Structure formats: C-alpha cells, structure tokens
Amino acid sequence: MSVSRGSNGTIGGIDAKRIAQLRAAEAEIFREARPKSHARTGNGIAGYFDGVPMHWMTDWPTPFPILVESARRATITDVDGNQLDDFCLGDTGSMFGHSPAxxxxxxxxxxxxxxxxxxxxxxxxxxxxxxxxxxxxxxxxxxxxxxxxxxxxxxxxxxxxxxxxxxxxxxxxxxxxxxxxxxxxxxxxxxxxxxxxxxxxxxxxxxxxxxxxxxxxxxxxxxxxxxxxxxxxxxxxxxxxxxxxxxxxxxxxxxxxxxxxxxxxxxxxxxxxxxxxxxxxxxxxxxxxxxxxxxxxxxxxxxxxxxxxxxxxxxxxxxxxxxxxxxxxxxxxxxxxxxxxxxxxxxxMTAKNYAHMERLAGVLAAGLAAAIKRHRLPWHVMRVGARVEFICAPGPLGNGAEAEGAHAPELEAAVHVALVNRGVLIAPFHNMMLISPVTTAAQVKRLVAAFTEVAAKLAA
Missing domain, CATH: 3.40.640.10 (Type I PLP-dependent aspartate aminotransferase-like (Major domain))
Structure with a gap:
C-alpha cells in the first residue's frame, strides 16, 4: 500500500472527496482568471502532437497550459496579466533567476x-x-x-x-x-x-x-x-x-x-x-x-x-x-x-548569491513546516541548499521505494493549482521549490501564506 494513500479513503491524510472538491473549485478559478490562455492553449496548440511542443507540458496539473508573456527575475507574467512568484524556475534550468543580467x-x-x-x-x-x-x-x-x-x-x-x-x-x-x-x-x-x-x-x-x-x-x-x-x-x-x-x-x-x-x-x-x-x-x-x-x-x-x-x-x-x-x-x-x-x-554562481539562497530557503522550509504542524498534517519538509520540497507523507524517507510510495498525485495536483490561484508557481511534478539569488523575502512570505491557506482548507 502507498504511504500516502490510506485504506480509509484518504490520500496524504486528507479525505479523497475533499481533495477532489478543492481541485474542482480551484480549476474553475484558474479558468476564469485566464481567458486568453484558455483560448490559445485550452484546446491544444496547432501544429504540435498532443497540442504541446514537448509532451511533459501536458503533465502540469493546471486545466490547460499557462501561456507566458514574460519572465523576469523570479516572476512570471502570463498573457492575461497574472503575475506568479516563480519557485519552479524552469525545474532548475533558471535556478539563478530568469535572464540574469x-x-x-x-x-x-x-x-x-x-x-x-x-x-x-x-x-x-x-x-x-x-x-x-x-x-x-x-x-x-x-x-x-x-x-x-x-x-x-x-x-x-x-x-x-x-x-x-x-x-x-x-x-x-x-x-x-x-x-x-x-x-x-x-x-x-x-x-x-x-x-x-x-x-x-x-x-x-x-x-x-x-x-x-x-x-x-x-x-x-x-x-x-x-x-x-x-x-x-x-x-x-x-x-x-x-x-x-x-x-x-x-x-x-x-x-x-x-x-x-x-x-x-x-x-x-x-x-x-x-x-x-x-x-x-x-x-x-x-x-x-x-x-x-x-x-x-x-x-x-x-x-x-x-x-x-x-x-x-x-x-x-x-x-x-x-x-x-x-x-x-x-x-x-x-x-x-x-x-x-x-x-x-x-x-x-557566486558565494554571495548562494548565501542569499541558503538563508531564504531556510526561512521557506521553516514556514512550510510550521504550517504542516499547525494543521496537524502527516507531511514533512526536506531541503538541500536552495531546493525545498514538501512531501505529503510522514518522513524522512530512506530510499526510492519509500519516495515512490509517498507520492500523492491527486493531492499534489490540487495543491499546485490552488497555489497558482494565489500567485505562486512551484514545480508541477514533485512539489519542488527553488530560491534564486533574485527571490525576495516578500515572495517567500507570500508562498508560506498561500501554502498555509491551502493547508487549512484541506485540514478543515
């Protein structure tokens, strides 16, 4: 049995019906906020197999891909004018921020x-x-x-x-x-x-x-x-x-x-x-x-x-x-x-930049862990330098089999879309968040607040 999926209809300690309700509600909010993205990507992008340039673009938990207008420092702006504090950062490809000077x-x-x-x-x-x-x-x-x-x-x-x-x-x-x-x-x-x-x-x-x-x-x-x-x-x-x-x-x-x-x-x-x-x-x-x-x-x-x-x-x-x-x-x-x-x-890639990244990552990890504790969720937080992850299962994990068992796709997808609707983007596949040299303390504070709000909804 998966570590995250309980025999009593729970996933990661949360009732599966509540997860489905949250995801449905957040998906509707997402759609309403992005009419231009929906019109241009909602039915697939013309000319591409499966409607996307790379197959993994269909793996994002959002109802349809966000069409990006621009990305600067640690912020993404979509074609509908929505701004996202970007903690995904191209899944490490832009770990030092978008287009460093x-x-x-x-x-x-x-x-x-x-x-x-x-x-x-x-x-x-x-x-x-x-x-x-x-x-x-x-x-x-x-x-x-x-x-x-x-x-x-x-x-x-x-x-x-x-x-x-x-x-x-x-x-x-x-x-x-x-x-x-x-x-x-x-x-x-x-x-x-x-x-x-x-x-x-x-x-x-x-x-x-x-x-x-x-x-x-x-x-x-x-x-x-x-x-x-x-x-x-x-x-x-x-x-x-x-x-x-x-x-x-x-x-x-x-x-x-x-x-x-x-x-x-x-x-x-x-x-x-x-x-x-x-x-x-x-x-x-x-x-x-x-x-x-x-x-x-x-x-x-x-x-x-x-x-x-x-x-x-x-x-x-x-x-x-x-x-x-x-x-x-x-x-x-x-x-x-x-x-x-x-x-x-x-x-x-300087020692000064890494010191900033390390410090704010510590703040982020502590904030996420505090929210998890406050709402009595059976989750945990892990960090390696500027890379932080919340895991929807007890921890720490000891090996790959335990890591696979701790993966909770339905729950993680619901959390991901809910965070996007609160102005925060994290990695779509494994709850990963990165701190860059240009990530600000205010952005970290907003992520912790958004995560805490979503955790409260799930734990209610």
Whole structure:
C-alpha cells in the first residue's frame, strides 16, 4: 500500500472527496482568471502532437497550459496579466533567476559574433579554468544536455574499465539516459514502466539497488563487473531522500575497492552551494555531470573527469581502433554556450548569491513546516541548499521505494493549482521549490501564506 494513500479513503491524510472538491473549485478559478490562455492553449496548440511542443507540458496539473508573456527575475507574467512568484524556475534550468543580467549581456555580445562555428573562443579558454576552480576536477568536456553528458561519461567508464554494466539507485533521476531507466518492483529489477518503444531488457546491463542500502550495494559490486555507479548525491525529481550519515563515504570506499568508477550527477543538487553537493561535502567522484543551470538558462551541460580517469581514457584512445566515438553533437561547445557559462560561473554562481539562497530557503522550509504542524498534517519538509520540497507523507524517507510510495498525485495536483490561484508557481511534478539569488523575502512570505491557506482548507 502507498504511504500516502490510506485504506480509509484518504490520500496524504486528507479525505479523497475533499481533495477532489478543492481541485474542482480551484480549476474553475484558474479558468476564469485566464481567458486568453484558455483560448490559445485550452484546446491544444496547432501544429504540435498532443497540442504541446514537448509532451511533459501536458503533465502540469493546471486545466490547460499557462501561456507566458514574460519572465523576469523570479516572476512570471502570463498573457492575461497574472503575475506568479516563480519557485519552479524552469525545474532548475533558471535556478539563478530568469535572464540574469550578466547572462543577458553575454547573449547580446555573442549574438553579433556568431552563434556556432565548431572552434573555441576566448570565453572557452576562460570556462576551462573556471570549471576546474568551481568544481575541482581537472578535465572537462561540454555537451548540450545533462542526459548527453551522462551518456558520454558512462561510455568513458565502460571504455576505461572494460566492463559493460552500470549500477543505479532505485528512483534516481539522470534525464533520459536509457541505461538508467530501471526500477525495482517487489524487490526485482524491471524496465521502468511507461517507456515508449523500448525493445531491450535494460536489466541485463544495469544493476539496481535502493539508495542508502550499503549491504545491497556491496553485494552488487562484489562481482567486479560494474563499470560505474551513477548517482545523485540526494535523490530528487521524486519525494526527496537524503543520504544517511556515512553513506557517501562508504559508497566511495566500495567503488574503489571493486575497481568501479563513481559518477555524481549534480544537475539538481547544484542547489547545495557553489561547486554543488560534491564540493560542499568534499566528495571525490571519478566523473561529474552538471546540466540545466550552468549557462543561466541557455541549453548547456558539462562533464568532468578526475586525473586518473582522464589518464586511463587517454591510454584507451591511443589503443582503440580509429573511428567515431559515438560521443558529441555538432552544436555542443558552441560560443554562445561558452559566453553564457562564463557569465554564470564568474558573476552569477557566486558565494554571495548562494548565501542569499541558503538563508531564504531556510526561512521557506521553516514556514512550510510550521504550517504542516499547525494543521496537524502527516507531511514533512526536506531541503538541500536552495531546493525545498514538501512531501505529503510522514518522513524522512530512506530510499526510492519509500519516495515512490509517498507520492500523492491527486493531492499534489490540487495543491499546485490552488497555489497558482494565489500567485505562486512551484514545480508541477514533485512539489519542488527553488530560491534564486533574485527571490525576495516578500515572495517567500507570500508562498508560506498561500501554502498555509491551502493547508487549512484541506485540514478543515
């Protein structure tokens, strides 16, 4: 049985009928406030399959997509003139605010110099040393999405180890990397449900264990056939799961003992601080991936290698047969990416900005937790740096299975639309809220007030 769905007709401790009533009432308020969005997106957008440019746009809990007029700092304005305090921030893609001034200047400057030419620029020279300084690893490559960066890094891991298997943690998120689309059901590995057109049994080359389960991890690595463990430092894109004390130290020890490389994907946990969770907590990955916010909202990602991994990969390249490596895309490493990454790393992703983000995230987490306590809801709040989530189940959660069981889609959808109607936008899929350098204390206060009002309605 799901942690959030009770046998007495409740979801997350709330009567299912009350949730349905709230969602219906809030949906009507939403429609009335957005006649222009409804006219232009309510019946699907012409020319697009399923009426949207990307399929996940249909996953927003709102009755129809909000048509955005503009986004500035941490505020979105729709075509109907409604303003939303934006705590979704492009699900981390705009974690540092919409169009940060240094990034906007870099875009304007580079636009007159050419957008792509398969050759380095002065900004490329600067970014190479900035990546070393900010994240610690000595050697880097550029990609366009974190999914691609993860794919390429896993290829390197297989190349240098001569092994073909990888290991993932149940519930982890690494974009749309095929090999990571494995889950556990009833204790057994299966292809993740819902995959479109997948014709392979991904479990043949991917091992899966629960996050924080060190005995299972040790047993899976014992055969010494795993090229790489790919992991987030904290499980995200689900109900958040923090590592238990000592987990990362043991993970690093076990991978080294078994000749397995360790890839840390910081695409979401970059919220922790400058350099990410890895630098803040002194982790020592062999491979490192960061996507989404590294160029301030312009599509770009980076992946780095340790000295030893790079040396082994150099030796591999000298010995392998010539030909295309299967890694890289023509538009990756373009000068627009370098210009915006430089601006982000030098002027946006700063210790001062992270201090602001950390402080306000603490205020937000405390405010949400107080509302939950006041209304006696069986929920909890988790935070990793500037990233905050409320989870509609008791906590903390220990692994991916518990995170999946805590997910309460009907309840979360009702809360999401109710918050939108009160001028607040959070991530649509997992109750995630981000604090940016330009998020204000007043915006946080409004979010806490809106959440408290919705909680009171549900708990009445």
């Amino acid at each position: 240094p990034v906007a200047r870099a875009i304007r400057r580079q636009a007159s110099r050419g957008l792509t030419y398969m050759l380095p620029s002065d900004d490329a020279l600067a970014v190479g040393t900035l990546l070393q300084e900010v994240f610690g690893l000595p050697y880097w490559q550029i990609a366009t999405t974190a999914t691609d960066a993860n794919r390429f890094a896993l290829r390197v891991a297989r190349a240098v180890t001569g092994r073909d298997k990888i290991l993932v943690f149940n519930g982890a998120y690494h974009g749309s990397v095929d090999e990571t689309m494995v889950r556990m059901k009833d204790g057994k590995p299966i292809n993740r449900q819902g995959l479109a057109g997948e014709f392979r049994d991904l479990t043949e080359r991917t091992k899966i264990v629960e996050f924080n389960d060190l005995p299972a991890l040790e047993a899976s690595l014992r055969a010494r056939d795993v090229a790489c463990v790919i992991t987030e430092p904290v499980l995200t894109n689900s109900c958040m799961v923090l590592p238990e004390p000592g987990f990362h130290d043991a993970l690093r020890r076990l991978t080294r003992e078994t000749g397995t490389l360790l890839l840390i994907d910081e695409t979401h946990t970059i919220s922790t601080g400058r350099g990410g969770y890895t630098k803040t907590h002194s982790l020592e990955p062999d491979l490192f991936v960061l996507g989404k916010p590294v160029a301030g909202g312009v599509p770009a990602s980076v992946w780095g290698m340790s000295e030893e991994t790079a040396s082994r990969y150099t030796a591999y390249n000298r010995s392998k047969e010539p030909g295309y490596s299967g890694m890289g895309t023509t538009l990756s490493g373009n000068p627009l990416q370098f210009a915006t990454m430089r601006a982000t790393l030098e002027e946006v």
